Amino acid sequence: xxxxxxxxxxxxxxxxxxxxxxxxxxxxxxxxxxxxxxxxxxxxxxxxxxxxxxxxxxxxxxxxxxxxxxxxxxxxxxxxxxxxxxxxxxxxxxxxxxxxxxxxxxxxxxxxxxxxxxxxxxxxxxxxxxxxxxxxxxxxxxxxxxxxxxxxxxxxxxxxxxxxxxxxxxxxxxxxxxxxxxxxxxxxxxxxxxxxxxxxxxxxxxxxxxxxxxxxxxxxxxxxxxxxxxxxxxxxxxxxxxxxxxxxxxxxxxxxxxxxxxxxxxxxxxxxxxxxxxxxxxxxxxxxxxxxxxxxxxxxxxxxxxxxxxxxxxxxxxxxxxxxxxxxxxxxxxxxxxxxxxxxxxxxxxxxxxxxxxxxxxxxxxxxxxxxxxxxxxxxxxxxxxxxxxxxxxxxxxxxxxxxxxxxxxxxxxxxxxxxxx
Numbered sequence: 001x002x003x004x005x006x007x008x009x010x011x012x013x014x015x016x017x018x019x020x021x022x023x024x025x026x027x028x029x030x031x032x033x034x035x036x037x038x039x040x041x042x043x044x045x046x047x048x049x050x051x052x053x054x055x056x057x058x059x060x061x062x063x064x065x066x067x068x069x070x071x072x073x074x075x076x077x078x079x080x081x082x083x084x085x086x087x088x089x090x091x092x093x094x095x096x097x098x099x100x101x102x103x104x105x106x107x108x109x110x111x112x113x114x115x116x117x118x119x120x121x122x123x124x125x126x127x128x129x130x131x132x133x134x135x136x137x138x139x140x141x142x143x144x145x146x147x148x149x150x151x152x153x154x155x156x157x158x159x160x161x162x163x164x165x166x167x168x169x170x171x172x173x174x175x176x177x178x179x180x181x182x183x184x185x186x187x188x189x190x191x192x193x194x195x196x197x198x199x200x201x202x203x204x205x206x207x208x209x210x211x212x213x214x215x216x217x218x219x220x221x222x223x224x225x226x227x228x229x230x231x232x233x234x235x236x237x238x239x240x241x242x243x244x245x246x247x248x249x250x251x252x253x254x255x256x257x258x259x260x261x262x263x264x265x266x267x268x269x270x271x272x273x274x275x276x277x278x279x280x281x282x283x284x285x286x287x288x289x290x291x292x293x294x295x296x297x298x299x300x301x302x303x304x305x306x307x308x309x310x311x312x313x314x315x316x317x318x319x320x321x322x323x324x325x326x327x328x329x330x331x332x333x334x335x336x337x338x339x340x341x342x343x344x345x346x347x348x349x350x351x352x353x354x355x356x357x358x359x360x361x362x363x364x365x366x367x368x369x370x371x372x373x374x375x376x377x378x379x380x381x382x383x384x385x386x387x388x389x390x391x392x393x394x395x396x397x398x399x400x401x402x403x404x405x406x407x408x409x410x411x412x413x414x415x416x417x418x419x420x421x422x
Contacts (some may be wrong), residue, residue, distance in 0.1 A: 002279040003122070006027050006028065006029055007027075007037065007145050008343075009023065009026065009027040009028075010023050010026070010027035010029060010034060010037065010227065011023075011037075011045035013026050013027065013046065014038070014043075015045065020034050020035055021034075021039050023274055024253070031191075033374040046126075048126060056121070057084075057088070057115060057121070057220040058094060059115075059118045060116045061082055061084075062092070062096075062114040062118055063079070063236075064081065064082055065078055065089060065092060065112065065114065065117075066091070066112050066113060066114040066117075068081065069093070069111075069112050070213070074086075075087075075089040075090045075093070077169055078227050080137060087395045090334075092117065093112055094359070096112065096116070096117035096120050096121065097111065097112045097117075097119070098111050098112070098113065098116065104187035109151040109166050111421070113269075120177050123370065127319065127396065130182075131180075131184065131385075132176055132180055133147060133180060133181070133184045134184065135255050139173045139174075143173070143174050143176060144180075146164070146174070146356060147176065147181055147184075148158055148197060150163070151181075151197045151200040151201075152200060153195075154200055157178035157179075157181035157182055157201075159180040160176075160181060161175075161176055161177055161178040161181065164176060169353070185197055185201070218222040222308060222309060222312070223309065223311065223312050223314070224312075224315070225314075225315050225339070226307070226314075226341045227339065227340050227341065228253075228340065228341060228343070229304060229340045229341060229342050229343065229349055231245075231340065232302060232304065232338075232340045233301075233302065235266040235301075236265065236302055236304075238303070239265050239266045240266075241266070241301070242266040242267055242298075242299055242381065242402075242405040243264070243266075243298055243300055243301035243359070243405075244264070244265045244266070244301050244302045244303075244304070245263065245264050245265065245292075245300070245301045245302065245303045245304070246262070246263050246265060246303075246304045246305075246350045246352050247260065247261060247262045247263075247288070247303055247304070247305050247353060248260075248261055248306060248350065248353050248354075248357060249275075249279055249284070249308065249310055250259070250310075250357055250361070250364055250370065252364075252367075252368055252369055252370035252371065252372075253368055256277035256369070256371075257275075257279070257369055257370040258275050258370060259272055259273065259275060259364060259370050259373065259378065260272065260273025260274075260275055260279070260284055260287055260288070261353060261356060261357055261360065262274070262288070262291070262292075262303075263352050263353045263356045264299070264398075265289075265352050266401070266405070267393070267398050267401035267402045267404075267405055268356070268390055268392065268398040268401065269398040269399065269401065270350065270356055270382050270384055270386055270398065271289035271291050271382060272360075272381065272382045273288065273290075273291065273378075274287065274373075274374075274375040275287055276375075277371070278316055279310060280309075280310060280393070281310055281311065281312035281313040282313055283308060284310045284313070285314075285316060285317045288303075288317055289320055289321065292321060293321065295322050296406065299402075299405060299406070300321065300337055300339050301337065302337060302339070302340060303337065303339045303340070304339075304340045304341075304342065304350055304353075305336075305339060305340070305341060305342070305350075306341070306342050306347070306350065307341050307342065307344055311339065311341070314339040314341075315339075317339065318337055318338060319337055321337050322337055350391070356385075360381070360385070360387060364381075365413040383399075385398070405421070
């Protein structure tokens with residue numbers, strides 16, 4: 001039985017509440033070794049307690065590979081006998097064959113031994129892994145000094161990694177990946193390299209910038225004058241006051257067509273935007289301008305959207321709506337309908353709209369051409385959806401809820417639009 005299986009049996013006993021002494025006896029390991037494992041791991045298993053899945057080669061399979069190699073069989077022949085893909089066998093031979101520095105007298109280069117291959121695989125699977133540049137052995141210190149010398153020469157981590165394999169072709173202990181170098185500089189707890197060496201990197205950054213966050217920054221930069229959802233009035237969040245809308249696009253096949261959706265947060269009333277030809281910023285702006293002015297002032301307070309480029313004309317949209325509203329009110333109030341934008345990758349901030357879009361997929365399945373639907377058909381679908389009883393409305397319909405909101409205009413001392421921000 002391999003050491004990994006013995007340790008797994010020991011930690012399984014610990015996991016069910018057995019004492020260290022009893023767990024050591026069940027696993028067949030000495031009490032001294034068991035106490036050492038328990039003390040070093042802090043009482044928590046450092047390895048997975050699940051049995052290895054068929055995804056990984058077993059010792060028996062590695063023995064079959066060794067026999068096949070000795071018999072001169074190809075990777076494909078060995079793989080058929082094991083019911084594995086031939087690339088699995090080929091990768092196993094490349095990763096776990098004996099290297100020149102591991103050879104002893106009489107063993108040729110690249111020979112494969114099942115026991116040694118199993119030991120290598122178990123060593124690679126062991127967690128947590130020691131930092132290669134953080135060791136205290138002479139070899140680790142030598143590698144660390146060589147990497148630091150390369151960084152001081154303004155070499156990139158990838159250049160250092162590639163050069164190491166050339167200069168130390170017969171010394172694998174001097175090989176290091178560029179990701180290991182980056183982590184030794186950036187990651188706290190793996191700081192084997194001096195932090196000031198980050199200045200030697202071409203970016204000059206002392207911390208790693210996540211790609212997703214960088215993409216989000218680029219997305220925000222493309223839409224000018226965005227106002228974040230965190231600045232949306234509190235009355236929109238608790239749904240106590242109607243007039244706060246959420247919007248999005250339902251995209252058709254290959255992104256070539258779309259239907260716009262507007263949902264009122266309090267009543268769940270839905271309006272669909274007809275976008276037959278295109279769904280860019282100007283088309284979406286004009287479609288919204290065609291429907292929102294049909295509502296009274298107190299029912300168009302704010303609009304929340306994601307950071308899609310179809311809302312790049314949000315400032316023009318807001319200005320035109322507010323100009324129309326000011327004309328309707330003869331300048332008696334200074335209303336302001338603001339467009340707010342959600343955080344990147346945060347669809348739950350428009351939960352009402354996301355839920356409604358899911359309901360609409362019953363009428364407009366994914367992967368279909370949405371440009372074939374006429375404005376009349378969209379109006380019929382919206383009417384059917386607005387006539388559906390909703391549990392969240394105590395089984396009233398969105399149409400009934402909107403009718404009640406229309407019959408209850410705000411008090412004279414209440415503003416009809418969203419208050420302007422400071």
